[in-house]
Amino acid sequence: MTNDSVKFDPGISKLALNVHELVNNVYAQMMSFRTINQKRARFKMFASKIERYMQNNINFYTGCLLWAYYLVNSNLDSPKDIEGNFAQNLTEEQIKEYDYMLHVNFLENYFDSFERDMLYYAGKKYIIPKRWKNVLSLYGEFLELNKGFTNLKKTSDLILPEKLAQINFDCDILTLVNNAVKENNLELFSSISEFD
Helix, strand or coil: CCCCEEECCCCCHHHCCCHHHHHHHHHHHHHHCCCHHHHHHHHHHHHHHHHHHHHHHHHHHHHHHHHHHHHHHHCCCCCCEEECCHHHHCCHHHHHHCCCCHHHHHHHHHHHHHHHHHHHHHCCCCCCCHHHHHHHHHHHHHHHHCHHHCCCCEHHHCCCCHHHHCCCCCCCHHHHHHHHHHCCCHHHHHHCHHHC
């Protein structure tokens, strides 16, 4: 990285957990059982882990939104090259097959399922936090506006959703992102009240 460039990922992607894979594995196990009691026991065993993975993903998306906001607003006068964008290495064929909304759509659909399954399998009423839905919706819009980052080369190419662009964050974003990476802790992003 040079003075004229910034990182696409400041190091937060390595902290994201694969909720999609976890949920698919848990439900595959549940479906292999014959009795409802076995299925309930399996779901209860993994419910808190699934919840933790969902929260981790929301914190990851929060960090991505904050990083994009920082890149755009700190380089308005002199746009910089963005280094390390994985989507820049995709071929035309790969871009056609690239479903950049896969994980966002999965989580959005799973929110309702998790609420229902908590009631059915665990006997508990559970409401997905409004913040999670807000972050996921905003991140989905961000992905759509930027077409999965396939054309992203400079900070000036980044398009922020209008709602995100209008926020005045009450924190030092660069310090927060650096601390999250240094401490391997995406939970630090849960303190951002602007997404509540």
